[in-house]
Amino acid sequence: MVTGIPGRTVTPAPSRWRAMAGWKKAGLALLLMFGVLCAGLVTVGFGLKHRYESRVQREDILGEGTHDDRRWESGPLNLLLLGSDSRDGEPDQALYPGQRSDTIMLVHVNAAREAATVVSIPRDSYVDVPAAGQAWAGGPNKINAAFAFGGAALAAETVAKLTGLPLDGVLVANFAAVRKLVDAVEGINVCLPYTVKSSDTGATWPAGCHDLDGKAADDLMRQRHGVPGGDFGRIYDQQLVVRALAERVTATSLLTSPTRLDRVLTTAAESLVVDRDLNLTDLALVLRKVKPETVQFVTVPFSDPNLQTPAGSAVRLDEAQAPALFAALREDRVAQWVAANPQSPPAN
Template sequence: MTSIRATLGTAWRRRAGWQKATIVLVAMFGVLCSGLVTLGLAAKHRYESRVHREDILGNGTAPRDEGRWARGPLNLLLLGSDSREGEPDQGVYPGQRSDTIMLAHLNAARDTATVVSIPRDSYVDVPARAGSWDGGPNKINAAFALGGASLAAETVHRLTGVTIDGVLVANFAAVRSIVEALGGITVCLPHEVVSTDTGTRWLVGCHQLDGRAADDLVRQRHNVPGGDFGRIHDQQLVVRAIAEKVTGESLLTNPGRLDRLLTTAAASLTVDEDLDLTALALAVRRVRPESLRFVTVPAVDTNLATPAGSAVRLDERRSAELFAAVREDGLDRWIAANPQASTPN
């Protein structure tokens, strides 16, 4: 452990600017470590060996052109899984839902990342899965329960038309561990949030959150402006706060804390079996917290009555334009024409 921490500290300080950029990915995904590139084979094995792998994109959802990691835009699907043991509609993956669904687009210049949040209750077409689901309309987060990350990825691919280059699935509970490993984060809220779980009230303004409080905040959607859209917004704020904390100078001089962060992140992650984490870290090395952008897929009805319960109907025209902008690497134009509100309605 001592030698690995010494290696972490030396390599981190030697290439601090470069490394700080890659560790932003930890914040974006809440899971990935940046030490894979510069810390040598021993450190690489220490973290990468903790990452779980499974066949997520084997159905042809992703290309197999390895050159895509070296050039051009990239699209990564980020899923936050949350256990809901005891629910009646458990499907093949008991009690699991992808409560956080984000499509992260890295532009061709590799210096800007845009995270597109898809509301978990979006009523979409979920493809059939033999033995568990005949296919048809359903809430998008049900795809994970019906067919795991593989069906969730196929559902997002069909909805957006976007080619998915990689999938990362994080245990939602890992938010607490990651924030604790960082020593807490500062989140500034533009609206009041009241926890239905603990009764905690966060007023408008900035708050210092430990892991327990951060975990509590990102789960709230009832006493939040905009309901689930408000929760999406708060999740984005927590991601940005983590990004700012992991790129701060204090982490650079604390190899022990850095090691705990990377170990926690790696152990919380499931990725596609063909995803090269080193190539991915290299691809995002120029991304900075200030170049992280967040948008939410537009909707026209957040209380749509369906056989699956109250759901979200996406704005067909504006959503199609957003997805086209992702495919064509033209998000600058879409964001300029569709500014995001600071507080969701």
Template sequence: MLVLLAGGVAGGGYYLYHRYDKKVSREALLPDDSDPGAKEQREENWKSGPLNLLLLGSDSRATEPGGKSPIGERSDTIMLVHVARGRDKATIVSIPRDSYVEVPAAGAWKGGKNKINAAFAFGGAKLTATTVKRLTGVSLDGAMIANFASIHEMVSAVNGVDVCVPYDVRSTFSERVWAKGCHDMDGAEAEEFMRQRYEVPGGDFGRMYNQQLVVKAVIAKVSKGDLLSNPMKFDNLLVTAAEALTVDRSLDVRELALAVRDIKPDAIRYATVPYTSAGLRTPAGSAVQLDRAKSAAMFAAIRNDTIDQWLAAHPQKAPGS
């Protein structure tokens, strides 16, 4: 979505920015920060430093694919988006939603250990941001919520995507089976594929990986296809992307788009916070135990803008491999 918004600004300047900015929703997503030093640091980061943004995936829909039981809005996807100081590459780090971490007090919640996605239920995006900052030590320069259900419309807007899967995936919503290999998917199929978490290697980790595969496929289709030279198609895609976003009130979308405009699809890396166990028994239910040493080293690399070097030294494998 960042790449698409950047394309809108680069392709038509202020007019396009103004058109799509009006379609982006705005809310207070970050906690109030009265520390003048922190505010000055954020301003400096936007001018010349690396950027760290919180991206939450909201999954608001009436029913699961296949007519399953109704469910409400939830935050199933928690990501840190790190834009390098040179503004020429980015790393998107997924934090497992069931990570067992310290969640600060908010509302009726008295504080303590819980799954990280419980923070959204207890205190919305603000508490999630506070939880992520305390977990990682990474200061946040902005925050966004993306309605992940919109991926259906985005895939349709690019006339389908080619998704290459490194393992077999069987749908729990239909009779579909995605064998290891590449598959042409329309919007409905891509959405169904991204929602799988039971018949995929690694469970939730496989689901996160599948999400990354589809997002990469959309970006690749935009960069290689005729969308950039087809105003109507590109406008439809940008409108879909913009309408799927809610951004923090302090976040300047035009400034963000300009900051990422030089990032190419192959300069975006995807990673997951290292963990030691995916079946930790806790009062909150089965949870994920993060690897303290490795996750601390990863977070330090994000803070120091050396995450590329850290990932090169600690390559991550696809679930089940």
């Protein structure tokens, strides 16, 4: 039985979801967690936390009775990070109106609270999506359709059902501020294992390390045609940028500059929607020992990236490896699983 998501009726996503900008990229919520909350709030002191916490929007995502004090005190934690994506103008807009969770990252913080694993779930994974009232009768579909049918609440319920994991918090990123955020930390350095060419601006990033401002980081993270592996290349690039952001935020030069740190904290806080019961102070305390070098990234294993379904071309998750990864997460031994199942950058 999946815990963390009580039975309830899912209502269509609130209008604020549809008002969010459709930026196809990830990292803002993760930056807040591993960079801002780990280093920022702990460094500036919890006395100032209300300046930023009051700027965060809250929604009833997980439902009542899901906050487990025992897990927050001593157990491993699982946090879901979603990046919204407007479907306006895309071919299947008529079939799937509204927005989708273009980026889905599950963050597992180990019981020792000293390391974390970020699990990227391919947005086109073909899974069982629970019913959402009149919007969706329930059944197999792409996992990112859950956001369109029932907002973050249904997306969270779908991930919990897929993985068997209790969810301890949900954060949804408004990516309209990502350029400001990268610029607020005065740019990031990203090292690519392959060449990426932008289908939007024509920019090319050869294999190697590149200094990126907000505009360039945005451009890079949107690419799925000019990158090896298509959507999986984009996932990998998102992971690279997330790590670069976390490293930049935790850099001494940022933490010793009150003005710059305040700008980053404010930008991040104003760009998030979080679950109503997620205590940001507790989250900061949990993550204070997690450093960029103790964060590892993995993508849920798949067996067929071009599965033909009634919902269009989708991704079939590996029937043996994916459940094994989810079991490792539930048993808090995911670090061992990752070490035994190393993943390489996507290839053409």
